[in-house]
Amino acid sequence: MNSSDYKIAVAGIFHETNTFAPGLTQEPAFREEWIVGYEAFAEEYSGTRTTMGGLLDASKAHGAKLLPGFYTAALPSGIVANPLDNRLIEIMLDSIDASSDGLVLIMHGAMVSENYPDFEGECLRRLREKLGNDFPIALTIDLHANVTEQMAALSDITVIYDTYPHIDMYERGVEAYELLVRMLKGEVKPRQAYAHTGLLLVPQGMITDEGSMKLLIERAVEIEKNEKVLNVSVAGGFPYSDIEDAGMSFVVTTDGDSELAEQYAAELKNLAIELKETFDVAYWSPVDAIQEALSEPEGPVILVEGSDNVGGGAPADATHLLGQLLNLPERALIVIRDPEAVKLASAVGIGGNFAGLVGGKSDALHGEPVQIEGKVRLLFDGFYHNIGPFRAGQSADMGLTAVVESGNLTIVLTEKRMAPWDLGHIRYAGLWPTDFKMIVVKSAVAWQTAFGTFAKRVIYVDTPGCCSANLMHFEYNHLRKPIYPLGLHINDAGGK
Template sequence: MIKVIIAVIGMFHETNTFAPGLTDLDAFRSEWVQEDDAYLERYSGTRTSMGGVLDGLQEEGAKIICGLHTGATPSGLVIGGAAEAIMDAIVNSVEASVDGVVAVLHGAMVAQGYPDMEGEILRRIRERVGPTIPVAATLDLHANISREMVYNADILVGFDTYPHIDAYERAVEAVKLLVRTVQGEISPVMIFSQPGMLIVPQMMLTDEDGPMKEIMDRAFDIERDPGVLNVTVAGGFPYSDVPEAGVAFIVTTNGNPALAEHYAEELKQMAWERRDRFEYAGYSAVTAIDRAMAIQEGPVILVEGSDNVGGGSPADATHLLRHLVNPPKKSLIVICDAQAALEAHRLGVGATFHGAIGGKSDRLHGDPVPIQGTIRNLTDGKYTHTGPYMTGQWAGMGKTAVIEVGLLTIICTEKRTAPWDPGHVSSVDLHPQDYHVIVVKSAIAWKTAFGNICKDIIPVDTPGCCGSNLRNFQYEQLRRPIYPFDPQP
């Protein structure tokens, strides 16, 4: 039996067009992986999307041709030249004579001149392999799905969970559907719908009662229909100012567009009927801290979603930090400040650090806060994910310093670090359960690091490029009308 030949590529970046600064090609170099040996070293045995792609194709007995896979931590607008270089390298890494292509994509990547990077890379891949070769892609739950993506792919499979703990499973699902398509067992038809809604990530939680879980549960019900191959629910990414931003649905059936359209319209109406329940509100910095300290048992998580690293923020916001410098109970915060981290490494363990940290990206995220404390630990910032999110993924915080300022412990990092995994704390010899208050620069994904130990959660509403009040943002490219800005979609 002749093996199916599948090309594997990837391009993963969540772009916050409101974030300070631009994202250059160097940001992608830490995950610039090509050829079989490099893929196996990086992804074999991991619960990542690419780990799922490799395992799924191996289970199907497919021959795998590893093209380029690259990605970067969420950040600001990608420089146009970097986008061109990435897309050229990816397309050139795909052999034209393959039976199918699978791409690991985010769905909310934006570059100068390219408001829909995923749509553009899929268009170029389609042009490379021709109109008859099946193309599948995985997408993040925060994808801003476009018609261009749907038009240029045969199969799009999005994450079902937030926090994202099913990246591996959805990748396996996508490649199995791809192989079945190549072998002529199924004929995927995708129907795309949008209710005209922009919602914040904090309201996209899928594992607790709420409107998003209700919609996701209905999607799972629909997938039980034998004519349905997949239902993808995308919450969208509101911090990308692009025309396609917002909630979207894709229903994929086996050659039955009418059935797909029926279900896609049902989900669209279901979301619209729940639009008011997607509103979100948090506390001011001072109120949030006061409430946290009044709670008897910790850890209490202060959710500083406005500085959500996983949403592209600078990770150096100081609106909470300035009120935590002299806390009455043990508190922990992570701040990205390359200058301070490098200075701590120069001073050494046991030395006194005296200087202003954070607030160096722009004024929106606050001003630098003066501190004086003892340097307790210094590391290279490298660790491997051990939690449920992308288990086995390599991570790096850059040069990292642990600075104690009274009852406040500051993990000062050279690179922006999202709290997706407990390793970002345990790797510097700290134990999160020792702290009464933990500040997380995240919306929901922090739960994969601290969800099993937290005793209470307090949402914080402070200024930042991932702020929870979307009315504070100046959208210029967003397709209107859209909720919450307009009464009707």
């Protein structure tokens, strides 16, 4: 058969679940990106640097017909509620065209629901029940996936992002499509091997253009030069999902050679274990971080508040740093989600005097509300398009947004959570990075795609929160033991 004779289904449910985050994730969170059918899929993702955009372009280039079914995604947040988890799976299963020859399944790899700790594995299990064990399935997942044995066993091809910050989703979509078509043509017979390292790493230790993660990615690329190797995927893992298989793992896919796949997976596992102590990151207290930033001759200095990482499921309203930013001699910028404060700012209007409590309204872990007084400088609807390189062209929505100036502190108040992975989230608010000596980012690493080129210095701040880089703050009840660095701190029940 020619490529044009094949029909490739596409479906997915995408969520990075932080089991330590407050609250449950309900359907409205997924309704922000709820796509069904080819027309809606093409309208949303054509021309974007996303996995979905890659699939659309690959299908045009190679000719196989793309049959998008149901795809939905929600910002990282707490455990996905029951019965929503089963409803999402059922909608996805029903959306897959019965005439399709293969499937590209777009998932995160660290999704947890009330019913299914291994949500991706459960999706694949149900897909196999419907489609059969011989139906070709290519799985695309995030570099922060907690890959399980079930996920590796029930997919034919696994393709994981090679970059963090993630700027290669488009290329990975193209790669998954092309490998699946080669499988349909009978050109390759994928065989996968999976290896878990027993390492639990924080996101800040997974930057792919430096340090030990770079070494692992470079070795993976070298292995892929073997003509019998189809793909080598490095999953850094997601430490804020308390499930049995959380942590770093590898999936190696070869053409018909299971033994070779096992050999390479074991090699990478051993290399990671050898490098385990090099993934650590140094942190500063809030007071010391601000004083250090003020001592720098030039800005902006990026204050990385990873404990309130929106991209890791945090509420985006932590105030541990906010309270330290008042009355500074230099200009500073912070983005805080606070629907109540936004409504207050909207009520007083542009140019009006704002006085109210900001942030610290999700739970006690992320701080207490801080009294802010200032002037409302801007109000807008919070809708924008990413300017790249992260998901360039894709739409984003912060909800009603207000810019409040309180002395030298500029606070962007948003109705909805928005990760700082694209410069558009402040540019559309009329702000520019070089106007500030300090910029607080509620992110671990993904902020680099927005502010990396502007940063004169980066300071990691140690504050409490559900994405803290100090894993000793968390009580794990399901994590498999022993695991580094918690091996000496886990009791018989699996908790700290």
